[in-house]
Amino acid sequence: MASSASSVSSERLDANIPGAFPHSNASQTQISTTHQNLTQALYARRAEYTRPRQVRIKVGSWNTAGLKGVEQDIGAWFVDGKGIEESLAGLGVRESDASAKESISAQEARQTSLAPTVPKNDTAAVASNEEVGLYVLGLQEVVDISSATEALRPYTDPSVANKWKASVATALPNGYQLVAEQQLIGLLLLIYASPEVHPHVKSVSTTSVGTGLMGYMGNKGAVTARIVLGETTRLVFVNSHLAAGADKTSLERRNWDAGQITSRTRFDPITDAMDLNQGQGEGIGDEDFAFWFGDLNYRLEGIPGDDVRRLLTVHTLAHDHEDAKDNTSISGDSGYASKRDSEDAVPVPPELDPASLHTTINSLLPHDELRQQQKAGKAFHDGWEEGPIRFLPTYKYDVGKVGVFDSSEKRRGPSWCDRILYRTRASRNQYNLKAKEREEAQKKDEEMKAQGLDQDDDVLYDYDPDTDGDKNDSYDEYDESQDPEPEIVPTKAGFSDEFLLESYTSHLRVISSDHKPLEAVFSLKYDAVMPELKTAIHQEVARELDRQENEGRPSVALVVDHSTHTFEDKDTADSNFDGVDFGDVSYGKSRRRNITIANTGRVPATFGFAMRPVDQNQPEGAFPPWLKVRFEREPDTASKSASDEMDAQYTLQPADVCNAELKLKVDSPDMVRLLNEGTSSLDDVLVLRVENGRDHFLPLRAHWQPSSLTRAVDKLIKIPEGGIRKLQGQKPDGEVRWSVPREIFRLTDSLEDMTERALAEWDMTGHEGNKENAPWQHNAAWPFVSQVKDSEDDEVMGGIIESLDCDESFDLAFPGGMPPREKTEYVAEALLLFLRTLQDGVITKSLWEKLEEGIATREKSKQQLDRDDEKMWVLEILATAPNHNATFLLLISMLQNITHQIAEAGKAKPSTPRASTELPASPRAPVRRRTLSKVPNIALRQLIQRNYATVFADVVFRGVSAEKMREKEKAVRKEKMARVVELFLKNEDDGTG
Template sequence: MPAAPDINSTERLDADIPGAFPETSRSQSLISTTHQTLADSLYERREEYTRPQEVKIKVGSWNVAGLKGVEQDVGAWFVGGKGMEESLVGMKIRDNPRESVENQEARRSSVAPTVPRNDEKALPGDEEVGIYALGLQEVVDITSATEALRPFTDPSVANRWKLAVGASMPAGYRLVAEQQLIGLLLLIYVSPTVHPQIKAVSTTSVGTGLMGYMGNKGAVTARLILGETTRLVFINSHLAAGADKAALERRIWDAAQITSRTRFDPISEPTGLAHGQAEGLGDEDFAFWFGDLNFRLQGMPGDDVRRLFTIHTKKLDSDDTSPSDDRSEISEQASSSQKTKDAVPLPPELDPASLQTTITSLLPHDELIQQQKTGKAFHDGWREGPIRFLPSYKYDVGKVGVFDSSEKQRCPSWCDRILYRTRAAKQRHDAKVKEQEEARKRDDQMKADGLGTTDDDDELLYDYDPDTDGAQDAYDEYEDSQDAEPETVVTKEGFSDEILLEYYTVHMRVISSDHKPLEAGFSLKYDAVIPNLKTAVHQEIAKDLDRQENEGRPSVTIVVDRSTGSLSPHNKSVTNSTFDGVDFGDVQFAKSKRRSLTIANTGRVPATLGFTERPVAQSQPQGAFPPWLTVQFDRDPDADSKTPAGNFNQQFTLEPADVCNVELKLKVDNLSLVQGLNEGTSSLDEVLVIRVDEGRDHFLPIRGNWQQSILSRTVDKLVKIPEGGVRKLQGQKPDRSEAVRFSVPREIFRLTEAIEDMTERTLAEWSMRGSDSDEEEAPWKHNAAWPFAGFEFNSDDEDMLADVYDVLDCDEAFDNAFPPGTAPKRKLAVLTRALLTFLQSLQDGIITKSLWEKLEESFIMHEKSRQQFAPDDEKMWALEILAEAPHHNASFLLIISTLQNIAMQIVEASKPQSPRSRPSIELPASPKASVRRMTLSKDPQLAIKQLVNKNHAAILAEVMFRAPNSGRLKEKDKSTRKERMANMIELFLNDN
């Protein structure tokens, strides 16, 4: 049985789940109050959604003694109502001919039913009964040590019984509960009309046999909810056997153990009765305890009891199939009554010669009745119907009325019993116990105070013994037969039910076991919940309570800027105007998009609000905002509010009618994210959560339409993109069969060409102003890494850079990215930044991991050989390796060519403008490469070129190469690797 949860899920609102109310003292109080009010209001209107129903319940018990073939009789007596002997149970003798006792006993076998042939139904059965509860004992031989100590229950036995019982059930009846414990088996079937009303079925078992826990004795129990209003419990038990005092004490102990150890699952289904805690015996509304309880006739000689009952069983005619046969003394009595018409026949209980008189004289010796009277067992509200039938134990197998003729000659006893208890009876018992305990305490206190102990016996105030109060010396049948009228019971949920015991009897003509089957029929009237009516009432109440509650809660209204901005001219998609959130429209790399929110306090109390954790998957980063979004309020946060970066956990308090504005800025500048956006594995769809303290959460959907970018792709993919740019492929699935269109990615062609052109123009402008101009020094004078470093970027440059990426994506002219009049120097700064970012974003790099592994291996080999190789030879082995990847090789050489041209332009610009002037040239700083002056040429122009090449090589090496296992290298090894990469580029740049 699963462990019970600590708290009922229907009563808990977890503040960690977005959308739930925060876990504060005030909110929890409101939630608890609301829940109780809702439940109370729903209960007050229960008449609107319940309708009276009536169901007949048949409870049957049979100890089958582990015999074979007994299951063939179960359908006839339990479902069909056959196998009765009316003359022995105080019922009218049937007039129809049926098989005689003699013939029935003569043909008894283990392969055919033993009930009389031509028998008719004497008790309600078939479709008349709505709930069948059958308890079987000893379905296996529990006297066998193998069975009693078996660590598991053999399901084949239960399957055999279920097959037999199920075959006898009317069409549509379904098994709703079953539980087996070694030899105990409980089966509960319900009709098609009752089945939809059955909820929260829970079964369990308690072993009380060997060592107090083994399953050869104990109980199997089922709890179910009927009509969402009524708890029913069925207990099938087999208590300790034996006729001595020790056995009686063990039976009492068994019953107490079953009562204390039985636990059912919490009612967690949507029945309206959920309480979130495991339930035990005593929590139900109606309970039925049945089985072989093994209580005997105490102090009675077995021979005497057998003799008394045999007088009545001998009256059974050996051939009662003929209606004209003489029916012994019973028929004679009936005939005599006809002759004396004016005589009033004596009731059986007043006739000294009747079976009922014999039963009444023996019942005061019944152990169960005695233990109930003395308050030792089954005294807490359990009742039993009037016993007007022969004992169910013990008979010779195959005989109708022959008591145990074995060597033991056991005394006939009512071992098999069916008890029932109502909630009202249990409450009356508990109230009586409490009253007795309080009276005892008062008496003890009075004794301690010296009160009530006078010489006058009339003043004795505490002469009371609750253990003997109400004890009787005789069994009073009439006391137990007061159930002729139905008993009204208020259920645990406050509904009014009625129960009536209609009959309680034994099937004498079932002869396949040494126990006779026992059954009791009940009629239960209950209020059943009609689900659709309850739902309507629940919604109505909840709506009204929500309205009342919300009036006292903080409430805000959020107005979203519906502007979607200008769509990219390359994407003519129309934004869905019905989107209830923030739509940023088309989103390009590095281009900022802004939207605004207006938050107004529309409630009657101050509202404290702020962004909180988003409902994201475990694989996504937590936080109030995704990494591509920033949020800014137009006011300062509350003084006691946390103020980490990104406004996460910041709180802002708005007074009633107060308003604040919030700006949301979206910018995608993370290359890893770009790769996911391009491939469709990431998106710009998010949900922000605005939490209002003690109010409800507001969910703010955010979306953006990502525009495909040339960044974060591979060289092999880029050479296949047609003219018109990657944006032309927006919304199209990639075609793996796309042909190669360029030897080098078009973006590298365009960027390198534009950078060369802008370098030339920048140097020309500087040259036109003159080298002696005070307005501006030479661009490379203080930074040999120029034009790939040394620029200061401002917001205008950032905007132009984003436009450069956009025109690359669309394969448009760079003039579209720069405002008119932009100086070549500014354009050059933007273009070189774009080239470095582009190269850095390549998934495979210009020099791939596999290429670099081979190149590095050659470098290491040359270093170890300590031989000097000619530059041309080194270039040749490098080009041989690069030739394995033609597109990467061509891209590498194109970039080398660009760097060479830029270096040549810088050297040319550094020459004196006048042939006659020979001023000394000051070398620029080398921020990217560590250079010793003595290693440079004495020729100033050549020294500048060497210095420029070293810095350019260091910068480009960081973005062009991809190396494996870089993260595992030591810092020294990393520096060595970077130096090798730069040396390779420099090797090609120094080619004059």
């Protein structure tokens, strides 16, 4: 039994500082929201999946005074219902055979901390053992809170709670389990559930609030638990210890403590799907039934303690005739002789007998501070109730005595310090309603007074709702001649529960503490959710709502047109793939596929592509950067001005269709690099979002063909003849096959040849009237700066790169009839693209840093080298990277050759009017006319060389990132790079040396 009752680990008490936020027994899970209509429909059928359940709740409260051994009594009075003196007991106490019960004198004589102090041969006088479904125990001062060490301790010692849990677990019947616990220094709250009730306990949350020293420490305050029974009924239990003291300041502090506990208590959100408002944590006041118990410390006001002691001692004298003579269990200063009932006396009802305990208690209760504060609206006035008090005060007694009030020097007056209050949702709502009515009436009175209307003269009678007819004026409304009727209480979840207070009494015969234990037993009939029934009803409701919703919900069908696949793709296509398969894809070569969207519903459907999940290698947007989508119709008017493709919306009427073309094209060097490295792919999913309808997912896939672009020189020189595609995804074997990358060699060789053809064709077919239309006559950077087509449909560049990757003839990339001049411009642009995307560049970062350092040193020392020495100095540095050096010299050779060809073609003929007077424009290198030679042909060469050097300076060198450089610094660095290239372009043989 002990193991089952201790199922909640002691780890629940880890460093729970006073005033901490809720510490839930259940793990926090993400609260999922249900569609409002589904929740309402399920709620409307709640009667089909709930069944009535009955539970008896026993709430016990005891201030143990920090004494040792008191836990020995916990099982006898709290679980077994013993230790009640029936003649001095309260509401709902059973009659028992008093003749067999141990006498008071014998009980007091054997009092020890090693065994229970309740009378021997005692029987249960209230509900006990299996009769109770929930045991709720609130203890105060389980440690000595008067000790500064304990009161200021920043953590809670779990061994104290373990000691009490072990005692309770031993006493409980088999199968009871601990469902909630919370400790705050001396406060301990334990809740146990029977095997029948335990499966219905959900959403357990516990918390604590310290109100002691500095308004925060845990020597005073409360520990609180919230549970939900059957997913329908919220229960809150508050075990508190309020400020002590009999003066007015202490009274105000008790009221303040209660207000702090109420305002600062917060529980975890309810995770039950039936709750319509789950977002925020709940507090005290949101429950259906609340129980507030503990040492509230309210005293008897305005009456001397000795007078109270004398009044009450009369009854402690009279309740045991045999022990009254030895005077062991009573106070000796009562002032009254022992009362004896005559055999011939006529029985008098207690409420009519001036000498009865009933009359004595009723005479004292008007002095009770708690009831006074409730009536004044200062504490526990908002719907809190209490059962009829028919038992002796629970404080303060001599330890080890049954009915001896404090006989120490302090002689503290007896008081009902220990209380058990309860509140239903109905009583709280009733209080709120009356408070609102009073507020409105007061507002109306103030308005009338402001208008000069005074009703005092016309009032026939005065009624004060705060005082007249207050039920607290009658302190004992319980009629013993009638069975109490249960209260019908509407719950937050919309159910009607039945609630009844069965008993409310103290255990006078427990003598191990200076407080007497107090208990109340409540009967609760509630509707509990049957999970299996709820699941079945939920499925029915969901299906019905889904059917109803689908009939009026937009619906579209998305169809992929596989007929647009090429013949080659069909041979390798996967017939089981439901999406769009673009097949093999290479740089600059577009692939197109078509899709059809049809409205298959009964209402208009508005749709558009939704935002894709963001990938670190791809920008945010509705489509990946390599994809374009074009619809055959214009978007809706509302979205025509949308700047983002994801905002475009299209509306189809029922049975209407719309076609769209998807075009895939990879022309970004950054994307090529990622695809080559395998860090990105051409697989994606488009989301077609239908407004108020379901999403449609369109998978995309394509197979990337490796490209020689974006690779390093050291890798390219190892690619075998046949191109990078010949490797079929395999890495090169590591053997160096070329001195320079074969792709660069092919491009430079082809460019020289095509330039020669273009010049020859112009020379053969041209005449005097159109020679000046040749591009090299008005563009000194031709063919590297030209008017190459740059439209989306232009795929010549992709064909050239494809020829490089497959080691095929460039002629396959050009459409029939393209003039040599355009072919030359395309190849020149392809060369620049290839050089620009080299990972390490022709002249690497480290090589350039050495060159830049040498240039800076000479400039600083104003040292100048002649051209040959400077070239030798550059070549010595480049020689440390032989393949890069060879590539650089190959490019220089090509540029010299093309410069020579163009210069020769531009030599003036006698009949050419502008040859001797004009030079071509300089699109890349601003040149002053006076810096050029006065010889036209030499000046032309100089102009071409200057432009070529500037163009290739951008693509040949790799330097430190220029992002943080100022514009002037960038210009200076580029000029140095261009000067290095130009140094090698000049040739003494052609007069430009």
